Amino acid sequence: MEQKLGRMEALIAEINQHNYHYYTLDKPTISDGEYDKLYDELVSLEQESGVVLPQSPTQRVGGELLKGFAPHRHRARLWSLDKAQHAEALNAWHQRVAKGVADYNAKHPDEPPLPAPAYVIELKFDGLTLNLTYENGELVQAATRGNGVVGEGILAQVKTIRSVPLTIPYKDGIIEVQGEGIMHLSVLQAYNATAAEPLKNARNAAAGALRNLNPKVTAERKLSAYIYNVGYAEEAEFADHAEMIQFLRDNQFKVNPYLVYSDAIEEVQQELERVALMRAELDFLIDGAVVKVVDMRTREALGYTDKFPRWAVAYKFESEEATTLLKEVGWEVGRTGKITPVAKVEPVELAGVTVQNCTLNNAGDIARKNLTHALGTHVFIRRSNDVIPEILGKADEAEQGEEIAIPATCPSCGTELEQRGAHLFCNNKLACRPQIIGRIVHFASRDAMDIETFSVMTAEQLYEECEVHDPADLYELTYDDLIKLERFGDKKARNLLDAFEASKTRDLASFLFSLGIPNTGKATTRLLANHYRDLDRIMAAEAEELVELPDIGAIVAESITGFFRDPAIRTSIERLRALGVKAEPEQPAAVREDSPFHGKTVVLTGTLSALTRDDAAKRLEALGAKVTGSVSKKTDYVVAGDNAGSKLAKARDLGIEVIENEQEFLRLLGD
CATH class of the missing domain: 3.30.470.30 (DNA ligase/mRNA capping enzyme)
Structure with a gap:
């Protein structure tokens, strides 16, 4: 028994130390599997001996139901704080x-x-x-x-x-x-x-x-x-x-x-x-x-x-939560066919902004938040960042309103919707107007094919008047097609045709991003382009080999292979290539090994003034860095430009080194 207790004490000390590194420092010292072995051994010894030591981490899972809370008198008083909500009040306190x-x-x-x-x-x-x-x-x-x-x-x-x-x-x-x-x-x-x-x-x-x-x-x-x-x-x-x-x-x-x-x-x-x-x-x-x-x-x-x-x-600070009246719910169609509910609420001031529209995420979210019969009721809303605020739930669960009707068919094209998990999808990729326009706008965007002067208004006009229903259709447009359009003069028509021509030389990573492969972003498409360096090889890749690549899991791998199995996608790509779109990889630069970034994982966030994010990523990769799109415990550096977002906050939470001075970043790049 004494030997078991000794081993339990040693296990508790070791596990608690690993917990400290994992949960407090966010710097794990062993793998999850190794941790589980130690924990399971401790549980087994506690069961065999019938003894649970006071500091054992097994107590953290929660014990039996308590009968009530016992009062506790603090040894020192916990004070409230006086409040200041503007500069004048803060300065008065300072005085x-x-x-x-x-x-x-x-x-x-x-x-x-x-x-x-x-x-x-x-x-x-x-x-x-x-x-x-x-x-x-x-x-x-x-x-x-x-x-x-x-x-x-x-x-x-x-x-x-x-x-x-x-x-x-x-x-x-x-x-x-x-x-x-x-x-x-x-x-x-x-x-x-x-x-x-x-x-x-x-x-x-x-x-x-x-x-x-x-x-x-x-x-x-x-x-x-x-x-x-x-x-x-x-x-x-x-x-x-x-x-x-x-x-x-x-x-x-x-x-x-x-x-x-x-x-x-x-x-x-x-x-x-x-x-x-x-x-x-x-x-x-x-x-x-x-x-x-x-x-x-x-x-x-x-x-x-x-x-x-x-x-x-x-x-x-100003409150980020408010209560308001839910007036109606509409359904919007995205470029992937996902149907998203958008709620209109009674206008309310929230964190310095007048809020009139809120997201409900998806059809499943409406049921989970008990909002099925919420039209005309008061709801909690939260504005947690600069994007559209979210409805959290009813302000009063007992209040009953009218039913939020979940559509069975696409609100744009009338196609029967498919339920995939919590989301509804319209599968009519070839004839659903919002999907087509959304895909074309994404295809032409700066991080994709970078077609200058292109806009949502242009996409809508070409869809309606020139029957541009696929990205390949853009490259078949002629001067005569454009000059007859409203708001198109000679200069605008020629500039757009020149932009189409210039986009044909965009590199493979940009082309892959322009296709809008579900569950992939710029980091993933760049990874695919750098690894395979050939469009046909990427299109032929199986999920089993894709998951071997860093940062690609089973869901992303299936998204990629499923996308390229779609006959309509393959036909579109064949047309694009026949029309002169090269989709070729950039020639890799010689990797320098004397850089502080060599062998390091780097995340870019925010806006840099001296170079674009893509240029910065290429420079880092030339120095032997791995550039990823998300911050994790494996990240070595986060380079933060102006208006850096949640990635910067997460880096600070994890204690990751942040480079916020752009001149310092350029110096480290070798400028």
């Missing part, structure tokens, strides 16, 4: 801080003076506040904020959060740390894709899971937690905020990488404006940022009001 520092120094001439105010900016997470208690290094209690003095004990629920350590290196008595329990938006999306009852938003999902009496429900939601404060410690003391944060990191707590320090309130305001813009790119909810005085002596000197610390303020 009060500066006055408080000056008054204290004047009244205490014999003490070392407090430094001039300097600030740290943190994200204000939108989840459920957690207070974690550790005694001699072991997690002994977890509680909600409650009224700031007494909260609800939720230890069993918090133990299911894998980024919360069950033990920490700090062994000197009792310590309480505070943080926020959250559900990542990507996790929420994956959960809702299969959930019988989808969750309305990530905040409610996290709060509901942590205050659920069944810890197994908490475990199913795969929550995370960011820790940002030490509220009570019997021995530990800190000179400033940075020292406290390092203490948290040293004790294996998950600390969000975003921390910005400044000693000028003007810079703080500028940074808050930047945070508001990057909010939509994050994989978790924030409803603002928190500005705190850095120096701990100053915090102690400034003290508290009855409700708030005088040394911190919450800068609140």
Whole structure:
């Protein structure tokens, strides 16, 4: 028995260390298979011995249903924060801080003076506040904020959060740390894709899971937690905020990488404006940022009001959620034949924008969100980024409205629709107007065949008046065909014909992208072009060989092979080639091995001013880099230009090196 217990202790220490690297640092140290072997061995030993040690990771799956929450009195009060929602309010708070520092120094001439105010900016997470208690290094209690003095004990629920350590290196008595329990938006999306009852938003999902009496429900939601404060410690003391944060990191707590320090309130305001813009790119909810005085002596000197610390303020952003009336639902046809529901709602102001249209994703989404009878009812909507807002669900589940009719036939061409998973599709590729126009516009787009001066209006006009129903039809157009069209003069007609001719030399990767192969993007088509270097070889490739290529899974492989098996697609390609479209690969440049990018995986995001993304990708590949379209733990660098999106946010979350200075990027390229 003693030998088993010893092995269990060793397994627990090893597994918890791997959990720390995987869930807290986002840097796994072993494969999933190796981890599973260790975990299964521990489970087997616990079953054989009948003993489960307190720090065992097997407790994270959730235990038996609880009867209720026990009250927990915090050792140190959890304060609320005063709020500022504009620059004037923030500056007024800064003036009060500066006055408080000056008054204290004047009244205490014999003490070392407090430094001039300097600030740290943190994200204000939108989840459920957690207070974690550790005694001699072991997690002994977890509680909600409650009224700031007494909260609800939720230890069993918090133990299911894998980024919360069950033990920490700090062994000197009792310590309480505070943080926020959250559900990542990507996790929420994956959960809702299969959930019988989808969750309305990530905040409610996290709060509901942590205050659920069944810890197994908490475990199913795969929550995370960011820790940002030490509220009570019997021995530990800190000179400033940075020292406290390092203490948290040293004790294996998950600390969000975003921390910005400044000693000028003007810079703080500028940074808050930047945070508001990057909010939509994050994989978790924030409803603002928190500005705190850095120096701990100053915090102690400034003290508290009855409700708030005088040394911190919450800068609140505009709400990204609202309630409005669902008026009607229409159905749009995309270039792949996918039928997407688009809802019209009563206009409502949301995050500085007037919202009138919202997405419902697909027909299955309507049923999952219990919106089948929602016309004329009030619904929750969320604008999580700059794209069309999404309807989350009914504001009042008991409210009944008119039925949202799911179409049986295509709203454009009348063809019977096919259900594929949660989506409806029109299979009439050859005679469905929106599909044809969408494919032609995509074919001519900049990243595809790059036909200059081409537009959606041009595609619609050529469809109606010149019977352009396939990309190959573009190359059969003549000057006489174009000159008779409305808004076409001699110069415009000749320019468009010249653009058609110039596009014939576009490289193989661009041509593949122009075809609109389902489930593939520019990174995948470039990969195919670089690997096979021949269109006929790509068209003949089997799924079994495609999945051997990096970043191509079974679904993408089947999409590619199925696409090229379509007789209509093959006929179109044959016509394009007969009309002079070359679709030939670019000649590879000699790969340099002395570059910092050699052998590295790089992701490009945002807009560069000195060169296009395609040019940057080619330059990187010439230096021996692998350029991919998505950020993962295997990514080495993210190059971020202007208006970088969610890839930049994910890179920061994962701790991946980001190159944001374009001049530095050009220098590394060798310019």
